[in-house]
Amino acid sequence: MSNGAVILQNISKSYKTVKALTEINVSIAKGELFGFIGPDGAGKTTLFRILTTLLNPDSGTATVEGFDTVKNYKSIRNIAGYMPGRFSLYQDLTVEENLSFFASIYNTTIEENYHLIADIYKHIEPFKHRKAGKLSGGMKQKLALSCALIHKPEVLFLDEPTTGVDAVSRMEFWEMLKKLRSQGITILVSTPYMDEAALCDRVALMQNGHVMTIDTPNAIINAFPVKIYAVRSNRMFHLLNDLQSIPETEAVYRFGDVVHYLSHSKTFDPLSITRHLDSLSHTEITVNQSVPTIEDSFMLYMRKSDKFNISQHDN
Amino acid sequence: MTTERPKVIEVKHLVKKFGNFVANDNLTFDVKQGEIFGFLGANGAGKTTAIKILCGLQSPTSGEIKVAGFDVYRQTNLIKRNIGYMSQKFSLYEDLSVSQNFEFYGGIYGLSRKQIKERTSYFLEKLELTNEANKILKEIPLGWKQKLAFSVAILHHPKIVFLDEPTGGVDPVTRRQFWEMIYEAANEGITIFVTTHYMDEAEYCERVSIMVDGRIEALDTPAMLKQQYGASSMNEVFLRLARAQSAEQ
Amino acid sequence: MKGFIIKEFLHIFRDLRTMLILFGMPVVQVLLFGFAITNEINHASIAILDQAKDEVSMKITDKILSSGYFDLKAVLTHPDQIEAAFGEGVIKEVVVFEPGFGRKLEKEGKANMQIITDASDPNTANLLYNYTSGIVRDYSREMMENKTPPMQISIESNMMYNPELKGVFMFVPGTITILLMLVSAMMTSISIAREKELGTMEVLLVSPLKPFQIIIGKVLPYILLSFTNAVVILVLAFTVFGMPINGSILFLLLESILFIVMALSMGIFISTVSQTQQQAMLLSMFVLMLPTILLSGFIFPIENMPLPLQILSNIMPSKWFIIIVKSIMIKGLGITYVWKETLILLGMTLFFIGLSVKKFNIRLG
Numbered sequence: 001m002s003n004g005a006v007i008l009q010n011i012s013k014s015y016k017t018v019k020a021l022t023e024i025n026v027s028i029a030k031g032e033l034f035g036f037i038g039p040d041g042a043g044k045t046t047l048f049r050i051l052t053t054l055l056n057p058d059s060g061t062a063t064v065e066g067f068d069t070v071k072n073y074k075s076i077r078n079i080a081g082y083m084p085g086r087f088s089l090y091q092d093l094t095v096e097e098n099l100s101f102f103a104s105i106y107n108t109t110i111e112e113n114y115h116l117i118a119d120i121y122k123h124i125e126p127f128k129h130r131k132a133g134k135l136s137g138g139m140k141q142k143l144a145l146s147c148a149l150i151h152k153p154e155v156l157f158l159d160e161p162t163t164g165v166d167a168v169s170r171m172e173f174w175e176m177l178k179k180l181r182s183q184g185i186t187i188l189v190s191t192p193y194m195d196e197a198a199l200c201d202r203v204a205l206m207q208n209g210h211v212m213t214i215d216t217p218n219a220i221i222n223a224f225p226v227k228i229y230a231v232r233s234n235r236m237f238h239l240l241n242d243l244q245s246i247p248e249t250e251a252v253y254r255f256g257d258v259v260h261y262l263s264h265s266k267t268f269d270p271l272s273i274t275r276h277l278d279s280l281s282h283t284e285i286t287v288n289q290s291v292p293t294i295e296d297s298f299m300l301y302m303r304k305s306d307k308f309n310i311s312q313h314d315n
Numbered sequence: 316m317t318t319e320r321p322k323v324i325e326v327k328h329l330v331k332k333f334g335n336f337v338a339n340d341n342l343t344f345d346v347k348q349g350e351i352f353g354f355l356g357a358n359g360a361g362k363t364t365a366i367k368i369l370c371g372l373q374s375p376t377s378g379e380i381k382v383a384g385f386d387v388y389r390q391t392n393l394i395k396r397n398i399g400y401m402s403q404k405f406s407l408y409e410d411l412s413v414s415q416n417f418e419f420y421g422g423i424y425g426l427s428r429k430q431i432k433e434r435t436s437y438f439l440e441k442l443e444l445t446n447e448a449n450k451i452l453k454e455i456p457l458g459w460k461q462k463l464a465f466s467v468a469i470l471h472h473p474k475i476v477f478l479d480e481p482t483g484g485v486d487p488v489t490r491r492q493f494w495e496m497i498y499e500a501a502n503e504g505i506t507i508f509v510t511t512h513y514m515d516e517a518e519y520c521e522r523v524s525i526m527v528d529g530r531i532e533a534l535d536t537p538a539m540l541k542q543q544y545g546a547s548s549m550n551e552v553f554l555r556l557a558r559a560q561s562a563e564q
Numbered sequence: 565m566k567g568f569i570i571k572e573f574l575h576i577f578r579d580l581r582t583m584l585i586l587f588g589m590p591v592v593q594v595l596l597f598g599f600a601i602t603n604e605i606n607h608a609s610i611a612i613l614d615q616a617k618d619e620v621s622m623k624i625t626d627k628i629l630s631s632g633y634f635d636l637k638a639v640l641t642h643p644d645q646i647e648a649a650f651g652e653g654v655i656k657e658v659v660v661f662e663p664g665f666g667r668k669l670e671k672e673g674k675a676n677m678q679i680i681t682d683a684s685d686p687n688t689a690n691l692l693y694n695y696t697s698g699i700v701r702d703y704s705r706e707m708m709e710n711k712t713p714p715m716q717i718s719i720e721s722n723m724m725y726n727p728e729l730k731g732v733f734m735f736v737p738g739t740i741t742i743l744l745m746l747v748s749a750m751m752t753s754i755s756i757a758r759e760k761e762l763g764t765m766e767v768l769l770v771s772p773l774k775p776f777q778i779i780i781g782k783v784l785p786y787i788l789l790s791f792t793n794a795v796v797i798l799v800l801a802f803t804v805f806g807m808p809i810n811g812s813i814l815f816l817l818l819e820s821i822l823f824i825v826m827a828l829s830m831g832i833f834i835s836t837v838s839q840t841q842q843q844a845m846l847l848s849m850f851v852l853m854l855p856t857i858l859l860s861g862f863i864f865p866i867e868n869m870p871l872p873l874q875i876l877s878n879i880m881p882s883k884w885f886i887i888i889v890k891s892i893m894i895k896g897l898g899i900t901y902v903w904k905e906t907l908i909l910l911g912m913t914l915f916f917i918g919l920s921v922k923k924f925n926i927r928l929g
Contacts, residue, residue, distance in 0.1 A: 017454075039486035041457045052770045054928040073926070074772065082770040088763035092578045093571065104567025105771045137358030147767075164483060166357040167514055167550060168557040192484045193513075195550075207486065237498065253491050256548060257518040257537060295487050302488050 005030040005155055005186040006051060010060035013046050020046040022209045024060070028188065028202075033181045036190040037197045037294065038206030044190035045085055047206075048159045051188070052082045064155055078106075081153030083144050085160040091133030095124055095143055098132050099150060106151030116183075117146040120176050138169030145176065156180070158189040162196065174199045194295035205298055212301040220297050226250065229270050230258040230290035233282035242280045246273065251303065260296065261287075320347040323474050323506045324369065329378035331364050338364040339375070340529035348474070351497060351507040353517050356526030357557045362510055365526070366477055369508070371395050383474040396424065399468035399505075402479035407452055407464055413439070414448040416467060424471035431470075438466040458489035462496060469500050476500065478509040482516065494519050514550035523549065525556050532556050568773075568781030575755065576785060582751065590743045590793050594736075594800045608633060608692055610657040611649045613640035620666035624677075627699050628659065634696075650682050657681045657692045669717065678720045693721055736801040737889035738862030741882045743797060744820065745827050745856050748790045750848040752831035756782055757844035760835075766928065775924045783828050787821070790828075794820040810896030816889065819902075822909055823885045827852075829916035830881075836923040856882040881912050 004027040011024040021043045028034045036044045049055040050062055053073035061068060067075040089098045096110075099121070103109050114121075124139050124146070132143060141161060148156060158177075162170040174196065181187055181201075189200070197203045198217045205212045205220070213220060233239055239259050243252045250264035261273060273287045324346035331339040338361045346352045356362045367373040369382050371391030380387040383397040407416045414435055421431035439445045442462055447455065455463070461481060468476050478497075482490045494516065501507050509520065517523050517537060524534040533540055533556060537549055546552045576582050610628075614621050629636055637655050640646065649655045660678040662668070669675040679696050681689035697719050704717045759765040768778055794817070801807040809816065830852060838844040856862070859873065860882035866874055877883050884905040891897040891905075899906065 039458075039489070040484035042486075049766075049928060052766075054766060054769055056927065077770055077772045080770060082767060084763050084766045086763035088767050090571070090575070090764060091762075093574055097571070097574060101567050101571045102767070102771075105768070105773050151771075164358075164480070164512065166360075166512060166557065167553050168357055170512075171554065194487060240495075253488075254494065254519060256515040257541075299487050302486065 004028055005032070006034075006062075006064050006188060008047075008051075008060070008062045011047070011050060011057045011062055012059045013043075013050065013055065013057050019209050021050075021057070024211055026204055026211065026214060028186065030186055031181065031184050033177060033187045033189070033199075033201045035197055035200035035203040036188070036206055037192075037194060037203050037298070038190075039192050041208070042206040043209040044206060045159055048082075048084075048157050048188070048190060052080055052157050053077060079154040081148040081151065081156040083148040083156075083158045083161055085163065087140050087144065089132045089140070089144055089147060092131060094129050094131055095135070096128040098143060099147055102147040103150045108151050110150065113150055113152055116152055117149050119179055120149070121146045137165050138172065141165060141169060141173055142176070145173075149180070153185065155186045155188070158187065160190050160192065162191055162193060170196070194293070194298055197294040203294070205294070205301060207298075207302055212305070213297075217294055220294060221292050224292040224297055224300065226262050226264070227268070227270075228290045228292050228296060229261040229263075229273060230255070230286075230288050231261050231273060231277075232258050232284070232286045233277055234284040235282050238280075239277075239282070242277060242282065243273070246276050248272075251299070253299065255295070258290070260290065262300075320349060322346065323348045323383055324352075324508070325379075325381040326369075327379040329365070329368065329380055330376045331361075331368060331373070332376045337529050339368070342378070342531055344524060344531060344534055346475075346506055346508060348506055349501050349504045351501050351509065351519070351521045353520030353523035354508060354510045354526070355517055355523055355553060356510075360526040360557075361529040362526055363479075366479060366508075366510070370398060370400060370477060397474045399471065399473040399476035400479075401464050401468040401476065401481055403461075403481060403483040406460060407467060409453045410451060412449050412451050413444065413455065413463060416452060416463070417470060420467045421470055426471055434470055438463075438470070442466065458485055458492075461485055461489070462493060465493065465496055465500075469505055472503075473505065475506040475508055478507065480510055480512060482511065482513060490516075514548065514553055517549040517553070525553060527556055565777060565781060568777070569784055572755070572782060572785045576789070585751065586747055586789055586793065587796075589746070590797050591800065593739060593743060594797055594804065607635050608656045608688070609637040609654050610634045610659060610692075611638040611640050611646075611655050612636065613643065613646065613658060613660045614665075615663040616661045616665035616667075618664075618666035620669055620675075621661040624661075624700060624703055625659070627703055628696060631695070631699055646680060650680075653682075655682070656688060657696065659696060674716045674718060676718050676720060681721070697721070736797075736807045737886045737893065738860070740794060740797050740801075740820075740889060741823070741860065741862065741885050742853070742856055744790055744794060744824055745852055745882060746848075747793055748786055748824050748827035749831035749834065749852050750845065752783055752786050752828050753834040753838065753844040753848050754841050755786075756832065756835035757838050757841045761840050769926065769928070775926060776921060779832055779921065779924060783832065786828060786831075787824055790824045791817075791821060794824070807893065809893050811892035811898060815898060816892045819885070819888050819892070819906065819909075822906070822913065823881070826881050826909055826913040826916065829913060829920055832920035833916055833923060836920055836925070855880055859883070860886055862886060881909060884908050 006026075006028040008024050008026045011021055013021040024047065036047060038044055046055065050057050050069060051064060053069050053076050056070050063069065064076045065079055069076060090101070093101065100110050103113070120142050124135070124142050127135065127139065132140065135143065145158075145161070148158070162173055165173070170193070177187060177189065178199070200217065202214065202216050203220070204214045215223070231239060231243065236259075240252055240254065243249065243259060243261055248263040248265040248268050250262040252259060252261050270287050270289070274285050277285050322345045326342055326344050329339050329342040330337070342365060354362055354366070364373065368375050368380065368387060371382070371387055371394040374388060382394045385393040385397070387394065408419065411419065417435040417438070418431055421434070426434070436445070439448055442459070444459065444463070452460065465478070465481065482493055485493065490513070497507050497509070511517065520537065522534065522536050523540060524531050526532065533543070533552070535543065540552050541547065541549065544552045544555050546555065576586065612625055614625060628634055634657070638649055640649060640658065643660070646658050649658060658680045660680065662676045665675045665677065677700065679693050681692050683689035700717055700719060759768065798809070798816070802809060831848070834847045834851065835844055838847055859877045860880050861877065862882070866877050866883070869877065888902045888905050888909070891902050
């Protein structure tokens with residue numbers, strides 16, 4: 001995929017003692033909605049800063065629309081739209097003033113590119129004389145996205161746009177992203193919310209500066225190597241410990257209102273769960289095979305390799 | 316669970332106004348001892364204001380509110396001594412060592428040197444961090460910091476601990492370990508009052524309240540709420556409630 | 565560019581705190597000084613040594629005492645008593661009329677009086693002298709109206725303990741310097757650091773704006789505001805303190821602009837090395853304000869400093885600016901006399917502009 005919109009080759013970056021990124025290789029196609037999924041400290045922000053030319057990598061090369069992030073940074077700055085992790089608008093300026101300021105630094109105007117942001121901006125236009133600092137979380141997000149879009153970028157970098165935002169605003173935000181993708185804009189988005197991975201074309205699961213896997217959400221789920229059983233009983237609070245004592249246990253963890261049970265045995269019989277719990281005087285036991293989610297996969301990758309594990313202590 | 320546990324938070328007709336704006340519109344609810352109470356709501360629904368009032372940081376406009384048995388109008392100092400608080404933002408001191416953080420907060424809550432020592436070693440052992448006690452907090456991985464922050468918040472064994480989005484940005488494994496700590500604390504009788512944007516965590520709570528536009532629109536066990544709204548997950552319940560609101564606007 | 569400058573002005577005008585520092589502070593600072601001094605003068609204790617005791621000397625004494633500024637604490641009879649009168653520290657001024665004052669004035673058209681002040685407090689001494697001599701001048705102007713041969717009362721000033729009266733004329737030039745430094749350097753460094761703290765700097769850097777465009781956009785509004793400030797201070801100094809502007813006002817304003825640009829470039833430099841507003845504020849305080857106050861000669865005369873500090877004071881831009889302002893305002897000198905100082909300031913300005921453009925990173929960190 002040499003004609004990718006964004007290509008990262010062997011990108012590594014360290015701060016003083018911390019290794020933020022290790023040998024990252026990703027190629028993102030034009031028009032793709034690509035997600036970097038991982039918790040804080042996974043290296044998502046560093047990655048975005050390298051791609052938006054704000055940081056230079058220690059080693060490796062990265063290109064955006066064919067422009068090298070180190071040598072041709074000026075060209076990238078003309079075609080990239082960027083929404084940093086923190087709310088980065090001027091709180092003391094109104095909605096309209098913010099938008100027209102960001103239009104002006106790219107030598108354009110709101111009128112000229114209104115059609116690009118119309119879908120998003122129309123939600124907040126009634127409040128255009130309100131100061132940005134006084135907007136609700138969801139509205140701030142829409143304004144920030146409008147500001148990042150106003151100069152008609154070819155590639156859009158959204159660093160944790162939904163962090164700290166409630167579930168409703170998050171959903172609306174993803175609907176907006178889907179519309180943007182249909183306009184042909186390449187979108188890179190990072191998020192710590194695993195459930196948002198399903199909304200991307202492809203995702204990279206990241207942890208501790210490593211990319212654990214890259215694929216479509218479906219392929220990642222289909223590659224899940226073992227069966228997951230969703231277990232329920234009348235004694236949910238004891239369920240976790242009680243399941244752990246089954247000899248074939250690979251992993252047990254809470255998942256919403258059920259407990260996910262994974263076995264390392266290929267010949268595992270789910271009836272043994274019921275029998276085991278029964279013997280420990282659980283009642284109302286239900287055991288159903290469950291479709292894995294990205295979150296299940298993420299935890300599996302974390303367990304598979306120590307280097308992805310956050311609990312590893314670097315002394 | 317059949318025996319009726321005492322109420323540690325009693326809120327009757329709590330109203331908080333800022334000028335014409337009603338941030339909390341007649342909230343009424345109780346939280347029992349050792350309960351894990353999920354306090355959900357969209358951004359700007361009034362959660363933060365309510366928590367500030369319950370922690371004794373802000374006075375309500377009207378209403379009868381008791382926290383840990385104390386009145387929020389007149390006994391804020393007693394309330395503060397009997398609660399713990401932790402948020403994603405309010406973390407520990409990055410430039411102090413792990414044990415120094417424990418000492419500092421233990422000192423604030425008036426624990427004796429001996430008590431601080433005992434409890435610090437108890438928590439560090441539980442977190443398997445005994446060898447890192449003298450490490451500066453900066454060098455501790457993020458997931459551990461959250462767990463340490465929680466330990467510090469319950470160091471003085473408060474009656475209630477308020478957790479404001481404690482797991483934001485934390486990886487799924489650590490998030491679950493964190494919830495195990497919450498269960499353990501609740502088991503010891505500490506009441507947990509928690510906000511979160513992760514809807515799967517709402518399922519981990521005993522009861523959940525959902526605030527919309529300053530009011531409590533729903534309050535029940537996750538199972539009952541799902542049944543009531545015909546939803547398969549708390550996420551659906553939340554979306555249904557909060558979306559109805561934004562459609563109204 | 566235009567959009568940037570408009571935005572910057574909006575920030576300034578919407579922030580009450582900034583507005584207060586920008587416009588409130590200079591006025592308050594200058595007026596505070598004024599009030600502090602007038603308060604002391606209201607009931608200054610003086611003594612009179614009238615060796616003439618005639619109609620004219622009595623009339624002048626009456627005028628002085630009825631002005632309300634002075635309280636008569638002692639009537640002296642012999643010059644030897646003057647020293648002792650000051651010795652107690654209560655009496656701040658002694659007015660001396662020479663023997664035969666009125667007669668001399670009548671006959672020779674000229675008589676001498678002496679105003680001796682306790683200049684250990686130079687500001688008060690100077691003000692007392694100005695008030696008293698003002699009253700005497702008023703009186704002689706009244707007299708002149710109906711007497712044809714012009715008469716002249718010559719007043720001899722004698723500042724005891726601190727004859728050169730250091731520090732008095734330093735006040736206004738020093739205040740201008742400090743305020744310009746504060747407004748220009750501190751405000752710009754804080755406003756740039758604020759963009760970093762808010763994260764908006766990231767967005768600006770990712771845009772095609774060039775570093776010098778960002779810098780000019782941030783700085784231009786502050787040049788205008790600082791300049792307005794300089795004018796306000798000068799007007800206040802002129803009206804409230806009767807500070808003379810003997811030299812060319814245009815030249816003084818041009819030098820002020822040079823100093824403002826210098827301070828702004830220092831501000832930008834500070835912002836390049838600080839990440840938060842708080843850091844920028846502290847750095848401005850310690851790197852700019854304290855040395856400006858302590859080492860520029862504003863409060864402590866440079867000649868009295870130990871040699872290492874004297875040498876150090878040479879790298880303080882404010883030292884040179886204070887010299888320039890004093891030369892223009894008090895001595896009425898022009899560029900031919902202060903070209904050296906101007907050149908030094910210019911050099912420093914270029915140095916800091918160069919440094920900050922170079923340090924102003926095109927990337928983060």
